[in-house]
Amino acid sequence: MTSSTGIPNIPELVATVEVDELLLGYCDSNKKVDVKQDIAKSFFIKYPERLEWYKQRCFHIFPSSFKSYTNSLMSLYNQSGGVHVLQEVNGCEWDDETEEVKGFVQFGYDGKDFLELDLKTFTWMALRPEAVIAKPIWDASKVGVGVVDYYKTAFTLIYPELLKKYVEYGRSFLLRTELPSVSLLQKTPSSPVSCLATGFYPHRASLVWRKDGEELHEEVDHGEILPNHDGTFQMSVDLKLSSVTPEDWTRYDCVFQLSGVKEDIITKLEKDRIRNNLGKSEIRGC
Numbered sequence: 001m002t003s004s005t006g007i008p009n010i011p012e013l014v015a016t017v018e019v020d021e022l023l024l025g026y027c028d029s030n031k032k033v034d035v036k037q038d039i040a041k042s043f044f045i046k047y048p049e050r051l052e053w054y055k056q057r058c059f060h061i062f063p064s065s066f067k068s069y070t071n072s073l074m075s076l077y078n079q080s081g082g083v084h085v086l087q088e089v090n091g092c093e094w095d096d097e098t099e100e101v102k103g104f105v106q107f108g109y110d111g112k113d114f115l116e117l118d119l120k121t122f123t124w125m126a127l128r129p130e131a132v133i134a135k136p137i138w139d140a141s142k143v144g145v146g147v148v149d150y151y152k153t154a155f156t157l158i159y160p161e162l163l164k165k166y167v168e169y170g171r172s173f174l175l176r177t178e179l180p181s182v183s184l185l186q187k188t189p190s191s192p193v194s195c196l197a198t199g200f201y202p203h204r205a206s207l208v209w210r211k212d213g214e215e216l217h218e219e220v221d222h223g224e225i226l227p228n229h230d231g232t233f234q235m236s237v238d239l240k241l242s243s244v245t246p247e248d249w250t251r252y253d254c255v256f257q258l259s260g261v262k263e264d265i266i267t268k269l270e271k272d273r274i275r276n277n278l279g280k281s282e283i284r285g286c
Contacts, residue, residue, distance in 0.1 A: 003066035006083040013063045017054070018091075019166050020174055021203040022231055027058035037231055039170045046169070050162075065146075072141070073109055076134060085110055090151070092159040096167070103155040105147075119155060122148050176201060178232055182256055182267045184274045185236075192221065193241060193274060195254035195267065198234035204259035209239045212251050219243055239269070 011028035024040040044051040105117035113127040180200035221238040252269035
């Protein structure tokens with residue numbers, strides 16, 4: 001959830017819901033709701049009360065709560081106006097074998113980590129020096145205590161039940177595996193060679209460059225795992241060619257590993273596999 005003040009023409013509060021890094025829906029304080037995936041749309045058709053539960057919080061409860069949180073921080077730091085942004089990330093992880101549930105709650109203020117809730121003691125932990133003075137206030141104030149009371153209930157009843165219901169309903173979709181296509185890309189002959197894997201699911205995956213079978217940690221640049229519009233993911237890793245002689249190219253390969261899949265996808269560094277501005281390309285699909 002992201003709450004802002006002093007920024008015209010954008011909602012005061014924006015919230016999203018994700019399951020296993022998959023964006024299921026968006027809502028904001030302007031009373032806009034956008035359900036993103038077919039699996040989520042059918043879920044809310046079957047359980048309309050859940051969609052109403054989200055709407056109630058997004059349209060009414062959270063905007064007023066976050067405004068109160070922001071005002072308390074502005075007062076604490078003697079900020080009379082201007083642009084300020086308060087963000088909260090929360091959620092839970094459920095192990096369906098052990099039934100263990102782990103939760104997390106973290107706030108950021110004006111673009112920096114701020115406070116995190118210790119779910120064992122239900123007290124706040126400062127994440128940067130400026131937050132130290134806020135910690136005892138949030139531990140004792142109505143603002144902080146209100147958040148703590150909510151999460152005591154949320155992590156014992158609400159979130160685990162919701163997550164289990166999502167997984168139960170969308171098991172075939174959420175627990176599937178999809179292998180990617182892997183491409184080698186290069187903008188110019190002097191540019192790094194980028195190994196791109198796209199179309200995989202779940203997001204628990206790795207992509208590395210190897211030389212003689214050993215993973216490289218230098219002369220490589222790892223990109224983030226990013227979502228595709230269809231609910232799959234993509235990632236890339238660049239290899240700098242400045243230290244690679246032409247006769248050594250065959251010693252390098254790019255290796256993709258997907259959680260739960262034993263066989264790796266291996267793409268050798270060969271000139272005729274590289275897509276570039278000259279149109280030469282080869283894509284290995286699986």
